[in-house]
Amino acid sequence: MLPLLGFGLLSLVLSSYAASLDVPPAASFWVPSLPDIHQDPLHPLNIYAGHLSSDPHASEANPADVTAHLYFVMVKNRRHADKERVMFWFNGGPGCSSFDGLMMEVGPWRMDGKGGFNVAEGGWEEYTTMVYVDQPAGTGFSYTSTNRYVHTLEEASSQFIEFLRNFYRVFPELKRMDTYLGGESYAGQYIPYFANAVLHSELNIPLMGAAIGNGWIDARRQYPSYLDFAVKVGILEQNSDAWKEAKKRTDECMAEVEAITGMEPISVPSCEGLLLDVTKIRERDGPDGQKMCINIYDVRYDDVQPACGMNWPPDIKPVTDYLDRKDVVNALHAQDHSQSWVECRGRIHQELHERQSNSSITVIPSVLERIPVLIFAGDQDLICNYVGLESMINAMTWNGETGLGKVQTRSWSVAGTPAGTWVTSRNLTYAKIFNASHMAPFNLPHVTHDMILRFMGVNFSAILEGSARIPSSVGSDSKVVYQEASTETAAPVPTGKTPQQDKAMWEAYYNAGSAALVLVIIFLVIGGCLWCRHRRRRNLQLPVNQDEENIPLTMNQEHNESKEFRSRKGKEKATEVDEDEDSPIFNVGDSDDEDTYRDRRRD
Ligand SMILES: *[C@@H]1O[C@H](CO)[C@@H](O)[C@H](O)[C@H]1NC(C)=O
Ligand SMILES: *[C@@H]1O[C@H](CO)[C@@H](O)[C@H](O)[C@H]1NC(C)=O
Ligand SMILES: *[C@@H]1O[C@H](CO)[C@@H](O)[C@H](O)[C@H]1NC(C)=O
Ligand SMILES: *[C@@H]1O[C@H](CO)[C@@H](O)[C@H](O)[C@H]1NC(C)=O
Numbered sequence: 001m002l003p004l005l006g007f008g009l010l011s012l013v014l015s016s017y018a019a020s021l022d023v024p025p026a027a028s029f030w031v032p033s034l035p036d037i038h039q040d041p042l043h044p045l046n047i048y049a050g051h052l053s054s055d056p057h058a059s060e061a062n063p064a065d066v067t068a069h070l071y072f073v074m075v076k077n078r079r080h081a082d083k084e085r086v087m088f089w090f091n092g093g094p095g096c097s098s099f100d101g102l103m104m105e106v107g108p109w110r111m112d113g114k115g116g117f118n119v120a121e122g123g124w125e126e127y128t129t130m131v132y133v134d135q136p137a138g139t140g141f142s143y144t145s146t147n148r149y150v151h152t153l154e155e156a157s158s159q160f161i162e163f164l165r166n167f168y169r170v171f172p173e174l175k176r177m178d179t180y181l182g183g184e185s186y187a188g189q190y191i192p193y194f195a196n197a198v199l200h201s202e203l204n205i206p207l208m209g210a211a212i213g214n215g216w217i218d219a220r221r222q223y224p225s226y227l228d229f230a231v232k233v234g235i236l237e238q239n240s241d242a243w244k245e246a247k248k249r250t251d252e253c254m255a256e257v258e259a260i261t262g263m264e265p266i267s268v269p270s271c272e273g274l275l276l277d278v279t280k281i282r283e284r285d286g287p288d289g290q291k292m293c294i295n296i297y298d299v300r301y302d303d304v305q306p307a308c309g310m311n312w313p314p315d316i317k318p319v320t321d322y323l324d325r326k327d328v329v330n331a332l333h334a335q336d337h338s339q340s341w342v343e344c345r346g347r348i349h350q351e352l353h354e355r356q357s358n359s360s361i362t363v364i365p366s367v368l369e370r371i372p373v374l375i376f377a378g379d380q381d382l383i384c385n386y387v388g389l390e391s392m393i394n395a396m397t398w399n400g401e402t403g404l405g406k407v408q409t410r411s412w413s414v415a416g417t418p419a420g421t422w423v424t425s426r427n428l429t430y431a432k433i434f435n436a437s438h439m440a441p442f443n444l445p446h447v448t449h450d451m452i453l454r455f456m457g458v459n460f461s462a463i464l465e466g467s468a469r470i471p472s473s474v475g476s477d478s479k480v481v482y483q484e485a486s487t488e489t490a491a492p493v494p495t496g497k498t499p500q501q502d503k504a505m506w507e508a509y510y511n512a513g514s515a516a517l518v519l520v521i522i523f524l525v526i527g528g529c530l531w532c533r534h535r536r537r538r539n540l541q542l543p544v545n546q547d548e549e550n551i552p553l554t555m556n557q558e559h560n561e562s563k564e565f566r567s568r569k570g571k572e573k574a575t576e577v578d579e580d581e582d583s584p585i586f587n588v589g590d591s592d593d594e595d596t597y598r599d600r601r602r603d
Contacts, residue, residue, distance in 0.1 A: 023052070023169045028333075029074075035327045036116030037109060045108055045119070046076035050333035052170070054137065054163040055148065068137035068144040070163045071334060073102055074129065074171075079466060081127040082459035084177045085208075087452075088131045090194075092186025092216065095348030097140025097341065098132035101183070103319045105441035106130065106448070111318045122445025124182075124452055126466055129174065131167075135160055135190075138348045141334040141341060149351035153189055153360070156352075157197035160190075164203055175203075180456060181210040185384055185438065188215020189266060192360040195367045210367065211374040211455060213448075214384040214438045218361040218392040220264065223253050223271045225388030226278040232387060233299055233380075235279055246278040264359040275383060276308060296383045298437035309383075313442055316343060365398040374429045374455045378436030378443065379420075386432050399426035410475035412451075419447045422454075422474045429455060446470055450479075 031047040039045060055067035077084070091100045103109055106124040109117035124130050134140030136150035136159055150156045168175045181191050181198075195210045216222065227243075227250045230236040236243045253271035260268070275296055282294040286304060295301040295309040303309050322328055323341035334341075367373060375393065377386035394403045409423040412431065420433040431451050433440045441448040450472045453460070460468065460480045468482040 023166050024050070026170050029170065031073075031331060031333070034331050035325065036322070038112065038116060038118050040119060043078065045078065045125070047073065048076075048171075049073040051142070051336055052163055052166045054135075054142075054159050054166070055144070056158045056162040058162075066143070066145040066148075068148055068150075068159055068162075069142060069336070070137060070159065071134040071141035071143075071337065072131050072163075072167070073099075073332065074131045075102075075108060075123075075125040077129045078108075078126050079463070081453075082462035084129070085127070085180065085456060085458075086129040086131065086174050086177045087124065087180040087182050088133055088194075090133055090135065090181070090183035090187040090190050092184060092188070092190070093139065093344050093349055094136070094186050094189075094352045095139050095346060096186070096344040097134050098183075099134075099140055099319065099323060099341070100343065100439070101441075102130075102132045103322075104313060104315045105184075105439055106182070106445075106452075107132070111315050113318075115318060115321065117322070120445070121466055122441075122449050124441075124449060126449070127453065127458060127463065128180075128456070129177070133160070133163065135163070136348060136352070138351075139345055141332070141337040143337050146347075149348065151351060151353045151356065153193045153352075153357040156190060157193045160194050161197050161201050161203070164198070164201075164205075168203070168205075175205055177206070178208045178456070179205050180208055182212075182452070184213035184215065184440075186216050188212045188217040188384070189357075189360045191215070192217075192363040192367050192373075195371065195373075196363055199367070199370050207371055209372045209374065209455060211376065211452060213376045213440055214378055214381045214386075215375065215389070216266075216384050217359065217364065217375075218264070218388070218396075219267055219271070219359060220257055220361075221392040221395060222384065222388035223257060223268070223274055224250055225385055225391060226250070226275050226382065229382060229385040229387040230278050235282060235294070235299065242281045246280070249274055249277045264362050266354040266357060266359045279382065294382065297439065298378075298380045298443075299382050300380055313439065315442075319343075361392065361396065365396065368398040368427045372427045372429065372455070374431065374451075376431040376433060376440065376448070376451060378433050378438060378440035380436060381438035381440075383438060390430070390432075393428070393430055398428060401426065404428075404430070408475075410477075412472070412474045414447045414450045414472040415470050419444070419450070419472070431455075 026048065029048040029050040031049050033039075033044070034047070049072065051069040051071050053067065054070040055061065058067045061067050089098055089101045089106065091098045101107060103111075103117070107130070108119050108123035108125050110120045112118045134142040136142075136156045137144035138146075138149055150159060179198075181195055183191055191210050191212050195207065198205065198207050227236070227246050230246065231238050231243070236246060253268065253274050256268050256270050257265060276293065279294040279296075279299075282292075282302065283305070284292050284302075286292040286302075291305040292302045293305045293308040295303045295312050297309045297312060301309075301312065303311050320341065320343060329335055329337075329341075364373065375389055377384075377389050379386050396402065404423055404425040407423055407425045409421050412419045412422040418434060420431055423430050433444060433447060433451070436443045436447070446467065449467055450470065453467070454472075454474065464482050471481045472479045
């Protein structure tokens with residue numbers, strides 16, 4: 001009965017969409033299921049995915065041109081907090097896919113060791129609708145013709161804004177939700193630019209904040225920090241011979257940086273080899289006669305040369321295999337992207353002419369005048385390490401003062417364990433995360449989730465389940481932890497929502513009139529009944545893993561990838577950029593030399 005009614009409504013809505021809009025209807029993005037993702041059948045995730053036209057000049061293009069189409073995966077919030085929120089997530093590179101975030105970090109899944117994935121607690125979709133965006137075009141499942149690659153951060157921003165315009169035409173109900181940008185590593189460049197572009201656009205969306213994890217923001221502070229960090233974590237001993245050599249290399253690099261005037265560099269080619277030079281002392285022979293070096297994303301580990309961290313985390317192999325499956329590509333509505341998914345596409349990095357854009361450090365102060373920004377840092381990361389981020393914050397002038405000023409840095413604990421430190425000053429929050437890598441949410445999902453809920457100002461008194469039961473505190477400010485008095489007194493409304501939320505929800509349904517929401521209503525009705533039954537059986541265990549660390553560094557070696565990496569990295573990068581200028585036009589996607597490549601400032 002119910003499904004029949006649902007399909008009737010669906011076709012009605014579909015036909016009205018086809019008549020009025022040239023973006024596909026929301027229902028065409030709906031992902032009812034994914035192969036080998038073992039979901040709770042009672043609480044299936046609500047997923048949408050696909051391509052959206054994202055070329056701001058598409059209307060002037062020849063109809064035969066392949067214009068930019070960014071790709072997204074949206075996972076709707078599983079539970080309701082005090083209000084509805086949406087976050088757009090970006091991994092870095094440049095050229096690295098946001099499937100890193102989705103499949104290994106802040107998303108709802110973790111690999112099951114059998115080629116599939118289990119749904120896990122700790123994902124940010126618990127209370128926030130998460131939209132993972134593959135950008136700039138050519139990254140991940142996104143595509144464009146090779147003569148239309150993005151060359152500057154300004155172009156990347158226009159592409160993202162055009163993506164948003166079309167995204168909100170498909171999902172108008174998201175436009176009024178509190179909106180956040182989040183990401184890591186090279187997204188430390190994207191996010192301030194994107195935030196600025198959104199704030200100056202006609203989109204008129206409530207952008208409430210931006211969060212950047214181990215971001216590459218300020219080359220001037222980050223390059224010299226390799227040496228300081230290496231001393232701090234005990235890789236180098238001050239004044240030792242190895243230290244003196246590393247210092248010499250650092251000074252040479254800094255002379256190059258200082259010679260650049262008139263703009264803040266995003267990167268300096270002759271400094272790119274510095275992080276491995278500084279940590280040369282960690283080079284050794286491995287058990288199989290392989291040469292080993294430091295894992296630049298987590299200094300607690302080593303990796304084989306020349307990968308030095310590219311093989312980490314071990315999830316990258318199963319994720320790549322999974323996304324190469326035809327059934328998966330079809331289920332994700334990614335079939336318009338003709339090639340295999342690769343985590344990072346070197347070509348995208350080469351095409352981004354960094355010398356033409358100011359580093360985002362010049363943009364962040366104006367963003368901070370308008371919205372709060374969270375800088376967070378796993379303390380075991382070398383490549384975008386916290387020492388450099390702290391020196392960047394100390395040197396930055398924003399909202400009328402330089403540095404954090406007199407505010408107190410407070411200790412932060414999650415589930416009774418020290419999680420890190422926390423400090424906020426004039427709209428900037430800095431959170432240092434203990435015992436976490438470059439991909440902090442990979443190591444400590446519950447800690448990083450607590451962090452983002454705090455940053456977004458989620459009213460902890462208003463949340464009831466899952467992470468609501470994990471205690472946490474910053475200084476003396478303790479989270480209100482939900483106590484279930486007894487199953488008898490459980491909230492009568494199945495979704496546990498407030499009347500305001502219900503009102504907002506129904507308003508959204510009427511305004512949107514999208515097929516997607518019709519489906520949501522049907523699922524709420526069915527799901528609500530099932531949920532009621534399930535809730536009574538629910539046991540009250542704390543869903544937190546006391547020991548979240550579980551990072552076996554498998555030494556899975558991919559020789560091709562490693563060789564590729566060596567030829568693309570370090571000081572050779574600059575010359576390669578120039579060689580690649582005359583790329584074939586009207587070639588969709590990437591040439592055959594496109595391949596697996598992970599940039600050192602990736603993710
Ligand atoms: C870069 O930023 C600096 C300082 O904000 C400014 O003086 C300079 O004009 C900018 N350069 C470019 C190319 O945008
Ligand atoms: C901080 O952000 C808010 C918006 O959340 C904004 O109104 C305010 O002007 C910003 N500046 C300062 C100094 O707090
Ligand atoms: C985590 O970090 C803290 C502070 O740096 C340290 O005291 C503690 O031993 C670390 N725990 C583990 C398991 O490494
Ligand atoms: C937080 O939520 C609780 C429970 O819904 C409510 O009583 C309280 O007023 C809320 N606090 C704020 C600051 O909105």
